[in-house]
Amino acid sequence: xxxxxxxxxxxxxxxxxxxxxxxxxxxxxxxxxxxxxxxxxxxxxxxxxxxxxxxxxxxxxxxxxxxxxxxxxxxxxxxxxxxxxxxxxxxxxxxxxxxxxxxxxxxxxxxxxxxxxxxxxxxxxxxxxxxxxxxxxxxxxxxxxxxxxxxxxxxxxxxxxxxxxxxxxxxxxxxxxxxxxxxxxxxxxxxxxxxxxxxxxxxxxxxxxxxxxxxxxxxxxxxxxxxxxxxxxxxxxxxxxxxxxxxxxxxxxxxxxx
Amino acid sequence: xxxxxxxxxxxxxxxxxxxxxxxxxxxxxxxxxxxxxxxxxxxxxxxxxxxxxxxxxxxxxxxxxxxxxxxxxxxxxxxxxxxxxxxxxxxxxxxxxxxxxxxxxxxxxxxxxxxxxxxxxxxxxxxxxxxxxxxxxxxxxxxxxxxxxxxxxxxxxxxxxxxxxxxxxxxxxxxxxxxxx
Amino acid sequence: xxxxxxxxxxxxxxxxxxxxxxxxxxxxxxxxxxxxxxxxxxxxxxxxxxxxxxxxxxxxxxxxxxxxxxxxxxxxxxxxxxxxxxxxxxxxxxxxxxxxxxxxxxxxxxxxxxxxxxxxxxxxxxxxxxxxxxxxxxxxxxxxxxxxxxxxxxxxxxxxxxxxxxxxxxxxxxxxxxxxxxxxxxxxxxxxxxxxxxxxxxxxxxxxxxxxxxxxxxxxxxxxxxxxxxxxxxxxxxxxxxxxxxxxxxxxxxxxxxxxxxxxxxxxxxxxxxxxxxxxxxxxxxxxxxxxxxxxxxxxxxxxxxxxxxxxxxxxxxxxxxxxxxxxxxxxxxxxxxxxxxxxxxxxxxxxxxxxxxxxx
Numbered sequence: 001x002x003x004x005x006x007x008x009x010x011x012x013x014x015x016x017x018x019x020x021x022x023x024x025x026x027x028x029x030x031x032x033x034x035x036x037x038x039x040x041x042x043x044x045x046x047x048x049x050x051x052x053x054x055x056x057x058x059x060x061x062x063x064x065x066x067x068x069x070x071x072x073x074x075x076x077x078x079x080x081x082x083x084x085x086x087x088x089x090x091x092x093x094x095x096x097x098x099x100x101x102x103x104x105x106x107x108x109x110x111x112x113x114x115x116x117x118x119x120x121x122x123x124x125x126x127x128x129x130x131x132x133x134x135x136x137x138x139x140x141x142x143x144x145x146x147x148x149x150x151x152x153x154x155x156x157x158x159x160x161x162x163x164x165x166x167x168x169x170x171x172x173x174x175x176x177x178x179x180x181x182x183x184x185x186x187x188x189x190x191x192x193x194x195x196x197x198x199x200x201x202x203x204x205x206x207x208x209x210x211x212x213x214x215x216x217x218x219x220x221x222x223x224x225x226x227x228x229x230x231x232x233x234x235x236x237x238x239x240x241x242x243x244x245x246x247x248x249x250x251x252x253x254x255x256x257x258x
Numbered sequence: 259x260x261x262x263x264x265x266x267x268x269x270x271x272x273x274x275x276x277x278x279x280x281x282x283x284x285x286x287x288x289x290x291x292x293x294x295x296x297x298x299x300x301x302x303x304x305x306x307x308x309x310x311x312x313x314x315x316x317x318x319x320x321x322x323x324x325x326x327x328x329x330x331x332x333x334x335x336x337x338x339x340x341x342x343x344x345x346x347x348x349x350x351x352x353x354x355x356x357x358x359x360x361x362x363x364x365x366x367x368x369x370x371x372x373x374x375x376x377x378x379x380x381x382x383x384x385x386x387x388x389x390x391x392x393x394x395x396x397x398x399x400x401x402x403x404x405x406x407x408x409x410x411x412x413x414x415x416x417x418x419x420x421x422x423x424x425x426x427x428x429x430x431x432x433x434x435x436x437x438x439x
Numbered sequence: 440x441x442x443x444x445x446x447x448x449x450x451x452x453x454x455x456x457x458x459x460x461x462x463x464x465x466x467x468x469x470x471x472x473x474x475x476x477x478x479x480x481x482x483x484x485x486x487x488x489x490x491x492x493x494x495x496x497x498x499x500x501x502x503x504x505x506x507x508x509x510x511x512x513x514x515x516x517x518x519x520x521x522x523x524x525x526x527x528x529x530x531x532x533x534x535x536x537x538x539x540x541x542x543x544x545x546x547x548x549x550x551x552x553x554x555x556x557x558x559x560x561x562x563x564x565x566x567x568x569x570x571x572x573x574x575x576x577x578x579x580x581x582x583x584x585x586x587x588x589x590x591x592x593x594x595x596x597x598x599x600x601x602x603x604x605x606x607x608x609x610x611x612x613x614x615x616x617x618x619x620x621x622x623x624x625x626x627x628x629x630x631x632x633x634x635x636x637x638x639x640x641x642x643x644x645x646x647x648x649x650x651x652x653x654x655x656x657x658x659x660x661x662x663x664x665x666x667x668x669x670x671x672x673x674x675x676x677x678x679x680x681x682x683x684x685x686x687x688x689x690x691x692x693x694x695x696x697x698x699x700x701x702x703x704x705x706x707x708x709x710x711x712x713x714x715x716x717x718x719x720x721x722x723x724x725x726x727x728x729x730x731x732x733x734x735x736x737x738x739x740x741x742x743x744x745x746x747x748x749x750x751x752x753x754x755x756x757x758x759x760x761x762x763x764x765x766x767x768x769x770x771x772x773x774x775x776x777x778x779x780x781x782x783x784x785x786x787x788x789x790x791x792x793x794x795x796x797x798x799x800x
Contacts, residue, residue: 058646062507063657072655078644080510081657083533086503089495093507093515094644096491097462101646119503122496278618282445285620291445293618297471297556318710320617323785411445 023051027076036236038226039067041193042135043074045203046106049210050077059102060094062087064116066108067141085116088123091130102213104131110140113149113175120175127184127218131209134176134221137228138247145231149173152250157231172250176223180257186218187258190251192225194240198253205255212258220258225251259289259314261399262322266307266339267331272386275412276329277308279390283400283408284312292320305334312399329393331372336360350393350435367438368396375430384427391431402428442623448588448614449474451621452518452544455589457484459596460627462513463491465504469523470556471612472546476518488629498523502530502543509534509541510656512635512643514596518544520612521562522553525570531605532571536658538673540599540639542592543577544608546615549754549781557781558612560703563758566609567732574670576677578606578684579731581702585619587729593624600639602680609731611754613704613783686729687738695724697797698742700763701752702728704783709752711786712793723793731759736766743767748797752789753777772797 012018025047033039050056056077063071065084072079082090087105095103112120112134123130139157140146147157147164150172154163164172180188187209191202202224209220225247229239263280267273277293284291295308309325311317324344330336330351337358343349345364354373370392376385394400400408405428409421446454453475456464461484466476476494484490491508495501501517508515519527524545534541545566549559562570566579578598582588588610595606630638632645647653660666688706691713692698701709706727716723726742728735743749749771751760760775767773776792778784784792 057648060511060644060646069659072653072657076647076653078647078654079656080507080644081537081655081659082506083503083529086499086506086530089500089503090507090510092493092495092500093463093465093504093509094511096493096504097508097511097513097515098645118496119500122500278445281618285443285445291618291620293445294613295616297612297616317619317707318714319708319712319786320619321613321704321708321783321785322711323787 023047025051025056025076027074029073031074032070033067034230036227036229036239037067038137038193038224039135041199042133042202042224042226043071045193045199046104046133046206047075049203049207050102052207053210053214055102055210059104060098062091062094062103062105064105064107064111066111068106068108068135069142071106085111085114086119087111088116088119088128088132092123092126092128095128095130099129102210104133106133107135108141109134109136109138109148109150113173117175121179121182124179124185124219124221125182129213129216129218131206131213131220131222133206134223135226136223136251137226137231138172139228139231141228141231145228145233149175150251152246155246174251176221176256179221184218185221185257187212187220188256189221190223190225190253190256192243192248192253194227194243223251225253259399261312261327261397262325263310263312263327263329264307264325264339264342265310265329265331266305266335269304269306271306271331272383273306273331274308276386276390277310278412279405279408280310280312280400281408282411283404286404286407286411287400289314290317292317294320305332307335307339327393327397329389331389333358348396350389350396352389363439368392368435369438370431370435372431375434376427379427379430381423384423387424387427388431388434391428392435393431394428395432395435440625444621444623445618446585446621447474447616447618448582448585448610449546449616450478451585451589451623452592452608453478454482454623455592456516457482457488457490458624458626459593460488460514460629461490461516461596462629463493463508463515465493465495465501465508465515465517467495467498467501467519467523469498469520471548471558471615472518472520472544474615475544488626490629498526499530502527502534505541505543506530506534506537506539509539510537510644512632512639512645514630516542516544518546520546520548521550521559524562524565528565528571531577532573532575533658534605535571535575535577536573537656538603539605539656540596540603541605542595542599542608543605544610547609547611549779555781556612558704558783559754559779559781560611560705561755561758561779562609563731563753563755566607567734567762575673576604576680576732578602578604578680578733579609580606581609581729581731582614583703583706583727585614585617585621588614589621589623598684602676603639603642604676604680609703611704681733684730685733685735685737687735688727688729689738690725690727692724692726692742694722695745696722696747697724697793698746698749699723699725699752699789699793700728700739700749700759701725702731702759705752705754708784708786709789712789715786715790716793719790721790721794721798728759734762734766736762739763739766740768740770743771746771749773750793750797751775752784754783755779
């Protein structure tokens with residue numbers, strides 16, 4: 001075999017060199033996320049958890065409005081797409097009529113912590129037996145980089161072009177810490193996916209969330225602090241460095257409750 | 259037979275429940291009924307009224323401008339609904355608290371001392387049943403046995419022990435109603 | 440077993456919902472329809488049939504809970520009154536776009552804004568022309584009695600599932616608060632997922648079974664060509680509904696000289712006006728549209744040929760009259776009489792209006 005031969009996936013499998021296999025719970029559609037974005041990893045580990053638990057055929061996911069509006073194109077399970085901010089209410093409707101099935105929402109910061117604040121807080125407060133996966137990248141990615149409820153003080157966006165002025169624009173909202181106060185929420189954690197070790201940890205957190213749902217204990221809330229290299233106007237590598245240096249001090253990783 | 263009736267007074271006088279018992283009594287003898295209340299904040303202490311229609315035929319409009327009978331339990335309601343009685347119709351009122359008497363000459367006017375008789379019975383809650391009794395004396399549109407059935411249907415079961423007292427109050431009302439003009 | 444009861448319209452619709460074998464109700468209190476949620480919470484259907492009842496944090500949340508549960512192929516209802524229905528419009532548009540069967544009840548009060556808590560019919564335009572964004576239609580039923588409040592629940596679900604389309608019952612504070620004799624239907628069993636699939640197909644999100652593509656409930660299609668195609672499909676469905684589902688009632692139309700057109704509680708008031716007219720030697724007929732969309736345009740057009748003039752009676756400033764004029768297409772004079780802001784026209788007022796606008800004028 002010459003060096004110029006291109007190996008097919010089948011060749012790799014036959015040679016016993018397979019080191020990674022995409023879960024069947026992800027479709028073959030090409031992801032619409034920007035190269036370097038954390039969404040793809042978050043999608044993958046969520047679907048891997050469902051596959052490993054063997055619950056893909058009993059799970060209904062809810063996609064938000066935001067970059068992950070098309071999550072249903074990539075997640076190979078039954079899914080609903082909710083109006084902006086309403087995913088926790090939609091998930092409530094599903095879970096109430098299907099208490100024995102698995103339900104999760106996958107939402108960004110604008111969806112969950114701005115327009116959907118009421119739905120988020122009340123679903124959490126009722127202790128709906130669902131999993132909420134909250135991708136926090138401090139910006140509205142899909143609409144082109146506007147200020148989000150979690151945009152850091154001084155951070156630039158297309159609607160805070162000179163940096164977030166907290167006197168004028170208010171402070172970033174630590175909604176995850178707020179949620180942790182509610183008795184119906186049994187597990188609250190903040191994770192990240194920009195390093196392999198963190199990916200493994202985030203996946204374990206998601207697994208724990210679905211195990212809590214399986215045991216009908218209440219709501220599990222998993223925040224993933226992520227990057228938005230396009231919206232932040234950085235290279236993917238620089239965005240991850242910026243995330244480490246700026247986002248994580250404000251949004252520290254680790255379990256907050258449970 | 260169609261009887262178009264309005265009952266009006268203060269919230270808390272049992273205006274709405276009197277209408278409900280009457281409507282249920284109509285159903286018990288296979289008649290068509292409608293019960294249309296004033297609703298909203300006025301239910302909570304202000305004036306309350308309810309239009310009741312009992313008929314052998316399908317009821318067209320539950321909303322009426324003129325009535326065969328008006329049962330009036332306070333001054334505001336008398337002022338408001340005196341003119342709503344059809345010529346030749348019946349106005350029945352409790353004179354307690356009424357300072358401006360009805361002035362219509364083309365209708366039949368009756369009084370029932372509901373509040374006074376209720377206190378004689380030592381039970382202010384029988385007030386609306388006394389008034390109902392007075393009305394049924396004037397317009398025996400539903401049979402007593404059906405009124406009792408209507409009471410059973412509209413009262414929660416835990417209050418069914420009160421039915422004999424209500425029956426007594428109805429009889430007092432029938433006994434004490436007086437024609438004024 | 441059938442059962443005869445004296446009930447408020449609001450209570451009748453709640454009881455009929457349980458008896459229709461509904462799976463869930465999501466609502467938020469607002470006058471004059473709070474009895475619906477109160478009745479359901481008191482009756483505890485979750486013990487009787489397993490039906491879910493939940494008080495949501497807002498009308499917006501409630502309609503989105505309907506979205507979620509309805510998209511699972513469940514029989515789901517929400518109810519509200521005018522200002523609350525305005526809040527639900529976003530959700531209703533999504534539901535129509537995603538073709539989710541469900542039942543929405545509007546017990547209308549006067550507007551605009553916070554308006555009044557008294558009855559009105561001023562949400563006609565919002566209901567039949569599409570209150571939310573986009574090209575969509577709701578099937579709109581207008582009950583005129585407490586009995587129809589009960590009867591229209593099952594009818595609504597039948598149509599909602601047949602066409603995968605939301606159905607709106609447009610009631611008002613008068614029908615909601617009024618008590619009448621009502622014959623309640625017997626209790627139906629709730630359907631299993633298998634029965635829903637057998638009757639209505641496998642479109643619902645119930646968990647992706649092996650051997651089928653995943654089911655997706657969405658109103659999003661970013662490619663314009665495909666979004667247009669989706670709209671074509673919706674429009675074809677609406678034409679089908681227009682063909683099959685027009686409902687109306689004709690009263691005294693044979694040999695009538697004047698025609699009233701009225702829906703819901705106004706139609707009840709007009710029935711008395713017919714009697715009052717007869718006493719004065721005026722021969723009046725009534726067409727009562729039962730479906731406000733699809734609208735009985737053809738029937739009204741035919742009836743117009745036989746009368747001297749038409750009066751619509753509405754508890755609004757003149758909304759359905761536009762559809763009646765379109766139906767009549769200039770053949771006859773079409774006038775409107777309305778009371779609004781919570782005022783209810785009396786049968787006598789209607790007769791006076793008819794005399795002034797059609798006979799005297």
